[in-house]
Amino acid sequence: MLDFVTVSDPFVRAAVIAGIICLGFALALLAAIVTLRLVNRLEQKRQERFVGRWRPVLAAYALGERELRPPPLARRDHARILQLWNAHYEILRGSSVNQGLGDLAANLQLERIAHRLLARGKLSQQLLAATALGHLQDGSAIAVLLPRTAHPNPLLSLAATRALLNIDAPALLPELIPRMTARSDWPERRLATMLQDLGPRVVTAPLLAALPQLQPEQRPRLMRLLHTADQSHVQHLVRELLLTEADPDLLASALDLLQDPRGLPAVRELTGHASYFVRVRAARALGRIGEEEDVARLVALLADPNWWVRYRAAQALATFPGLDRGRLVALRATLEDRFAREILGQALAEQT
C-alpha cells in the first residue's frame, strides 16, 4: 500500500488518496450502521419493557387505585412517561379518570418533567410536554407556553395554544385570537375544533370583540371561525357586514355564516358580484334561506361563466324546499343554455 502512495505519478497519487479516503469513510459508515442497528434494537427493547411496566400503573391510577406505588422513573424515560400519560389521558376521558391520572402526575412530578422538556427537549419532546401541561392545567406554565405560540414551527405553536386554552381559555383567548388569525400555517379546521371544544359560551364574546381590532386581511379568517360561536349573537354582525363591506373574502365568509332570512336582500345583490367565490357563497346562501322568488335567481346562476357557481346553484335548486324532482326535471327541459342543463342534470343525479 505504501508503494502506491510513494509512486511519483501524481494521477495515481491523487486517485489512491481519494480511494483511501473513500475506504476510510466506508469503514466508518459500516461501523456506524452496525452500531446504530444495535442501539436501536436495545432502545426498542427498553421501550417495550417500559410500556409493560408502566401501562398497568396508569390503568390502576385511572381506575382510582392510588395506593399502587409507581416504579422508579429514570431521567432517560421522562419523554416516554409523558407520551404514555398523554395517551391514557386522551383515550380514557372522564372526571374520575382525570383525577386519578392527575394524582399520578403529582406523584411523579410530571409538571417539573414537562417544564424541563419544554425548555430543553427536541421538538417531539416539546410537543409532548406542551400537551401534558395543557392536560395538567398547570397555571405556572402559562408564562412559558405563551411565547411558544409565536414559535415558527406550526406544530409546537399550535400545541402551546391548545395547552393554554386547556389551562384558562376565558382569560387567554383574547390574547390568542390575533395569533389564530395571523398564522396561515395553522389549519383552520384544527382551530375550529379547538374552539368548538371550548363551547359557544366561552368563545363568542372574545371572537366578536376581536373582529374590529384585526387587520383587514385577518378578518376573513376570523369570520370563518365564527361558526363556533353563538349564532344568535353572530347573525346581526353578518347582516351588517353583507351590507357595508366591500372585501370579497370577508363577504364570502359572511355569506357562509348567514342563517337569518333578514339578510336575503344583501344576498340577492351579491349574486351578481364580480368575484366568483362570492357568487358561489351567495348561491349556497339562497339554497339555505331563500324564498320562492329566489328560484329564478338560482336558475339564472346556472348559466354563470364559472363552473363552481353553476354547480352550487344547481345543488341549491336540487335541495330547495318546495321544489320537487318533477318540477326540477320540467324546469331543466326549459333551459336553453347547454351548460345550465348539464349542471342541473348532474345535481339531480347526485340526489338519487
Add this chain to the structure above:
Amino acid sequence: MSTFLTTIGILQWFFLAYFILLYLVYFVLNGVAFFALRRHMAGEGSDEAARAYAGFELPVSLIAPAYNEAATISDSVKSLLQLDYPEFEVIVVNDGSNDATLAVLQQDFALVPFPEAYWRRLPTTTIRGIYRSTRHPNLRVIDKDNGGKADALNAGINAARYPLFCGMDADSILQRDSLRRAVQPFLEDPKTIAAGGTVRVANGCQVRNGYLEKVGLPRNPLALVQIVEYLRAFLFGRLGWSPINGVLIISGAFGVFRKEAVITAGGYRHATLGEDMELVVRLHHRYAERGTPYRIAFVPDPICWTEAPETLGMLQRQRVRWQRGLVESLSANRALLFHRRGGTAGWLAFPYMLLFEVLGPLIEVCGYLFMALTFALGLISGTAFAAFFFVAIGGGILLSLSALLLEEASFRIYQRPGHLLIFLLVLIVENVGYRQLITLWRLKGLLLCLARSKRQWGDMQRSAAWQRSRT
C-alpha cells in the same frame, strides 16, 4: 506525439476529477439529507405530529389512470377506497383500454352512467362516459379514448372536485397513512404546491388487500439490487434537495399537487415520457418567472411501494425511458437554467441534473472506455488503471453505505439482522457491474433522445404476485 500524450494525461485527470466531483456533490447532498431526516424524525415525522394533524387534512382527489389493468384494477381500487383519510374521492381514468378494465370496474363497483357536467379546463382526448359507483359515493370512473398517462391524468384533474389531487399509478401499493403523510407539507406550509414521498420496492413484501402487511426481501437479485438503488435515489437523492426547495422530481407512482397550480401551469404534457418530472420542473419555472413564493416538498417517509422490474429486458426499457423523460423534461424547461429568479432549482438543481444526470452517463461510459483502452494500449500504467477504478467504484460503495446509514437512522424498514448482511453484499454488486450497466442504458436513452426516435413505454409485465395474498 507529446501532444497526444498530453491529451491522454488531460483526459485522465478530467475523468478522475469528474468522479471525485460527482461523489463530493453526492456527499454534500447526503449531509443535507441526514440533517433534514434527523429534523423530520424528531418533528414532523414523529407520531406526535401525525396525531396533531389527524382529522384536519385537506380533502384530496386520488387520480388513478388505468390502461389494460383488468387483472388488477379491482383490488387496486378497493385498496384505495380503504385509505385512512378523512375526506377523499377516487377517480379512475380508463384510458382507452382494449381489455375488460371498464367491464370489471362496472361489475365490481356497481357503476352507473353519471351525467357529469365535465369541465374541460385541460385539453384531453374524447371522454366517452363518466360513471359513478352506487356502492361507493366517492368513486367515479372516467372512460376515454386512449391518450397516454399524461392525458388520463389531465382528464382526472378536470373532474377533480377537491383542492388537492394525488396522481398515482393504479398498481401503486400504499400504506394506510400514505395520504396523511404526503399531505402534511400542505398543512405545515400553505405555500406548498406539490409534495412527493419515498417510493420503495414491493418485490418480496407481503401485501394484503392492496396494503403492505409485512416487509420482505425479494429472491430476484435484480429486485434486491434495486432496493439499495432506490434508497440512494430517494433518501438523499431527493431528500437532500427538499430543504432548499430544489426537488425537481416527484414520482408518478404517488405525488400530491395543488390542483389550481397545475391547471394554471397547463397540466401534464403529452409530448414527453417523463410527464411527472416535466410537470415539477415546469412548476418551478412558472413560479420562478412570476416571483411567487412557493414550496415543492419531499416527504422522506415510505409512502408508496412499487413492483421493480425483475428481468434485464424490462429494467433496460424502464431506465432508457426514465433517461429520455429526464432529458425531455429539462429540455422543455431550459429557460429555468440560471433564471434570474430561479432560486435553488434554477441555479443548483438544474445544473446538477444537466451535468451529472443527463451528461453523466456519457462522461462515465467514456471514462471507463477511455481508461480501459489506454491501459490496453499501454498508454497508462496498470497502477493508474486500478487507481481510477478504485475511486470510481469505491465512491459508489461509500454512497450506498450512506444510504443504508440514513435508512438505519430513520425508518429501519428492514429490521432483521440477515437483511443488513444481505444489503452489505448487495451494495458491492450494485457498484460493480449493475451501476455500469444502468449507466450504459441511460446513455442509450440519451442518444435515442438526441436522435428523436419514437417514444415507447413498452409493456411492464407485472407479476402482481403480491395481490394473490388476500383475506
